[in-house]
Amino acid sequence: MQNSATPTHCPYCALQCGMNLTPVPDGTVEVSERADFPVNRGALCGKGRTAPAVLSSRVRLTSPLVRSEGTLVPASWDEALDRIAEGLSRTRTEHGPDACGVFGGGGLTNEKAYTLGKFARVVLGTSQIDYNGRFCMSSAAAAGIKAFGLDRGLPFPLEDIPKTGCVILVGSNLAETMPPSLRFFNELRENGGTLIVIDPRRTKTAEQADLHLAPRPGTDLALALGLLHLVVAEGRVDEEYVRERTVGWEDARAAAMAHWPEYVERITGVSVPQLRETVRMFCEPESAMVLTARGPEQQSKGTDTVGAWINLCLATGRAGRPLSGYGCLTGQGNGQGGREHGQKADQLPGYRKLDDPAARRHVAEVWGVDPDSLPGPGRSAYELLDALGGDIKSLLLMASNPVVSAPRAAHIEERLRSLDFLAVCDVVLSETAALADVVLPVTQWAEETGTTTNLEGRVLLRRQAITPPEGVRSDLEVMHELAARLGVEKGFPTDAEEVFEELRRASAGGPADYSGITYRRLVEENGVFWPCPTATADVADGEDAADGEDAALDLQPDDPARDDTAEGVHPGTPRLFLDRFATADGRARFVPVSHRAIAEEPDAEYPVLLTTGRVVAQYQSGAQTRRVDELNAAAPGPFVELHPRLAERLGAAEGDPVAVVSRRGRAVAPARITTAIRPDTVFMPFHWPGEGRANSLTNPALDPTSRMPEFKACAVRLETVKS
Ligand SMILES: Nc1nc2c(c(=O)[nH]1)N[C@H]1C(S)=C(S)[C@@H](COP(=O)(O)OP(=O)(O)OC[C@H]3O[C@@H](n4cnc5c(=O)[nH]c(N)nc54)[C@H](O)[C@@H]3O)O[C@H]1N2
Ligand SMILES: Nc1nc2c(c(=O)[nH]1)N[C@H]1C(S)=C(S)[C@@H](COP(=O)(O)OP(=O)(O)OC[C@H]3O[C@@H](n4cnc5c(=O)[nH]c(N)nc54)[C@H](O)[C@@H]3O)O[C@H]1N2
Ligand code: SF4
Numbered sequence: 001m002q003n004s005a006t007p008t009h010c011p012y013c014a015l016q017c018g019m020n021l022t023p024v025p026d027g028t029v030e031v032s033e034r035a036d037f038p039v040n041r042g043a044l045c046g047k048g049r050t051a052p053a054v055l056s057s058r059v060r061l062t063s064p065l066v067r068s069e070g071t072l073v074p075a076s077w078d079e080a081l082d083r084i085a086e087g088l089s090r091t092r093t094e095h096g097p098d099a100c101g102v103f104g105g106g107g108l109t110n111e112k113a114y115t116l117g118k119f120a121r122v123v124l125g126t127s128q129i130d131y132n133g134r135f136c137m138s139s140a141a142a143a144g145i146k147a148f149g150l151d152r153g154l155p156f157p158l159e160d161i162p163k164t165g166c167v168i169l170v171g172s173n174l175a176e177t178m179p180p181s182l183r184f185f186n187e188l189r190e191n192g193g194t195l196i197v198i199d200p201r202r203t204k205t206a207e208q209a210d211l212h213l214a215p216r217p218g219t220d221l222a223l224a225l226g227l228l229h230l231v232v233a234e235g236r237v238d239e240e241y242v243r244e245r246t247v248g249w250e251d252a253r254a255a256a257m258a259h260w261p262e263y264v265e266r267i268t269g270v271s272v273p274q275l276r277e278t279v280r281m282f283c284e285p286e287s288a289m290v291l292t293a294r295g296p297e298q299q300s301k302g303t304d305t306v307g308a309w310i311n312l313c314l315a316t317g318r319a320g321r322p323l324s325g326y327g328c329l330t331g332q333g334n335g336q337g338g339r340e341h342g343q344k345a346d347q348l349p350g351y352r353k354l355d356d357p358a359a360r361r362h363v364a365e366v367w368g369v370d371p372d373s374l375p376g377p378g379r380s381a382y383e384l385l386d387a388l389g390g391d392i393k394s395l396l397l398m399a400s401n402p403v404v405s406a407p408r409a410a411h412i413e414e415r416l417r418s419l420d421f422l423a424v425c426d427v428v429l430s431e432t433a434a435l436a437d438v439v440l441p442v443t444q445w446a447e448e449t450g451t452t453t454n455l456e457g458r459v460l461l462r463r464q465a466i467t468p469p470e471g472v473r474s475d476l477e478v479m480h481e482l483a484a485r486l487g488v489e490k491g492f493p494t495d496a497e498e499v500f501e502e503l504r505r506a507s508a509g510g511p512a513d514y515s516g517i518t519y520r521r522l523v524e525e526n527g528v529f530w531p532c533p534t535a536t537a538d539v540a541d542g543e544d545a546a547d548g549e550d551a552a553l554d555l556q557p558d559d560p561a562r563d564d565t566a567e568g569v570h571p572g573t574p575r576l577f578l579d580r581f582a583t584a585d586g587r588a589r590f591v592p593v594s595h596r597a598i599a600e601e602p603d604a605e606y607p608v609l610l611t612t613g614r615v616v617a618q619y620q621s622g623a624q625t626r627r628v629d630e631l632n633a634a635a636p637g638p639f640v641e642l643h644p645r646l647a648e649r650l651g652a653a654e655g656d657p658v659a660v661v662s663r664r665g666r667a668v669a670p671a672r673i674t675t676a677i678r679p680d681t682v683f684m685p686f687h688w689p690g691e692g693r694a695n696s697l698t699n700p701a702l703d704p705t706s707r708m709p710e711f712k713a714c715a716v717r718l719e720t721v722k723s
């Protein structure tokens with residue numbers, strides 16, 4: 001590896017902030033500012049800045065582990081891989097291919113996610129694969145596909161935000177979850193635009209807003225319907241736009257008209273004057289946007305809820321026009337690309353559908369298999385985890401830590417323990433890896449090359465900056481070795497660019513078309529937005545110009561051999577839907593939706609609402625960030641955020657241990673008393689295992705379309721705990 005700085009991207013969230021990495025003699029790397037990347041222009045949050053700490057061998061795994069007489073002990077790679085191959089083939093022989101499960105993650109690069117989906121279908125022949133992104137953005141994806149015919153988190157670059165007139169941010173705490181992105185919203189307000197934040201808590205993000213609405217958790221659907229009612233009542237519908245660019249308005253309008261502002265006030269707790277003010281601020285400027293995140297999406301009606309917000313955009317002509325639109329703020333590092341290339345239960349690469357015969361033929365040809373050999377759609381993430389030990393007997397898990405992050409986690413932990421065989425690939429001994437029969441230690445972001453697709457749909461190249469330590473191998477090498485042991489010698493390359501070349505062909509012609517993107521372009525153009533079809537047909541035949549010599553990653557922008565000036569090269573698509581939506585007739589679809597309650601309303605026994613989410617210094621299940629001293633100092637453990645009135649009723653003072661009890665279980669954490677939360681609601685972050693695990697409490701009620709669990713609202717009671 002060279003000793004100079006390598007420009008690359010953060011391992012954590014969906015902003016995929018640019019950073020430079022320079023190797024230092026102790027084998028790790030130093031992070032420095034990379035100002036040329038437009039998303040963060042050099043700024044990083046504390047997690048990104050300290051990410052190299054997880055590269056150190058002090059906290060990570062550097063040897064495979066196998067279970068021997070109940071404990072995990074170091075083993076050779078050959079022994080560990082043999083054990084996994086044996087475990088999986090025994091299950092397959094005894095119970096059939098669908099008894100082997102595969103669980104992936106939105107943190108995996110495109111190359112890994114693609115290979116994992118192919119591994120499940122081609123090597124194991126199982127339909128039982130899904131991933132943690134189901135817990136993340138699946139409701140927004142489902143609603144986006146229904147309305148626009150396509151799911152890409154943001155249909156425009158973040159750089160458009162400062163230029164619009166108004167942004168409604170629904171259930172996003174981006175000041176903590178994507179700190180460098182706050183700049184775009186500050187610039188919006190400096191330019192005279194307005195920011196409305198909708199969150200049951202007055203978060204750091206809400207503090208920046210011109211207007212903060214604090215609805216009761218789980219009522220965003222009613223709120224959006226109430227706003228649409230007012231849009232109609234106040235004569236603010238863009239009739240011409242509705243006529244020319246949409247279908248289905250009459251039914252959606254009729255559904256919204258049943259949601260009177262006073263009725264909506266009763267459901268949500270947001271006053272009628274605040275509803276009116278929201279409509280005024282949203283409708284008066286020439287352009288406006290609605291952005292949703294996990295608040296409204298992680299509900300058992302998340303798809304309908306996002307649909308209602310999209311209806312509001314469509315009725316007011318705020319979609320598919322410059323500086324206007326609906327967008328979802330995707331979460332994980334490759335939350336976008338990870339949902340496009342086949343680790344989802346119902347999906348083939350290029351965002352194709354597994355039950356579409358033409359898609360099956362296309363991908364089977366790229367894979368060199370018979371289309372009829374490809375299994376059909378499988379179960380969603382929670383349903384798959386819930387079936388462990390039932391008809392799924394063995395599981396291969398890569399890049400998720402469900403013992404901490406899955407809803408009703410104690411039950412899922414018990415399901416994992418009941419498996420005949422569990423293999424986990426991770427960089428650390430996560431709480432889930434600790435239950436495995438075999439753990440494989442894999443390389444990390446700075447030690448390998450691969451692409452991710454950020455929340456804007458911008459495909460990026462993460463480049464290797466340092467040599468991995470002895471004893472670790474990449475996820476791609478793991479799949480290559482396992483495939484070979486299970487009798488598939490070809491088709492599982494270990495070189496990321498070779499995988500990407502195949503992914504290009506597999507995605508060609510699909511909704512998420514990457515066929516015109518090359519590693520070389522990603523370096524030279526600092527990322528390319530999909531869809532980016534190839535202008536020439538040759539890529540579909542595997543005879544792309546980047547084959548052979550040219551396929552090697554070339555970091556020299558002035559290389560005369562570069563081909564991106566060639567005629568017919570597609571520039572990529574930063575802005576979607578400006579001319580037409582991705583439906584057959586080019587028009588967007590209104591979806592008629594009506595309010596419904598959350599799956600578990602508070603009652604006499606469980607009178608309080610629990611909602612969950614994140615803090616700035618910890619990431620997800622905390623497997624990585626809980627191993628970084630600086631981050632632990634900033635966010636040392638779980639807490640229960642509650643209003644002074646609720647605390648008084650309970651008899652709890654600041655810092656007192658409080659037990660939160662739901663129908664699923666019990667968690668204990670110190671009280672954090674603040675007027676920034678509604679008095680009927682408590683909040684817990686979900687980053688910790690053990691006694692303070694928020695997911696011991698959460699309700700796995702699923703959205704009927706997206707199969708998203710209801711992380712954001714369930715009924716609990718509070719108890720004091722003698723300390
Ligand atoms: N620091 C940090 N950053 C992260 C992550 C992390 O773990 N830590 N994870 C990344 C990932 S994968 C994701 S998905 C994103 C998530 O990013 P966000 O969606 O911003 O994160 P959350 O904290 O889950 O939820 C956002 C807000 O929703 C509010 N909320 C709760 N219930 C409701 C409701 O019913 N309605 C509304 N409108 N709001 C509600 C919560 O109070 C919270 O402030 O963050 C990414 N960035
Ligand atoms: N209560 C509650 N629960 C939630 C949420 C919530 O808001 N509330 N949010 C949900 C959401 S949005 C999400 S995205 C999930 C996330 O929850 P998880 O799926 O648990 O995500 P992570 O903690 O990021 O787990 C990633 C694991 O993979 C490892 N890893 C990192 N990179 C790689 C790699 O390249 N290869 C391999 N093999 N391993 C790797 C990490 O060390 C870590 O152990 O949690 C969900 N759970
Ligand atoms: S905001 Fe997200 S991508 Fe940027 S440095 Fe922080 S964790 Fe990394």
Ligand SMILES: [Mo]
Nearest residue numbers: 135136331332
């Ligand atoms: Mo997420």
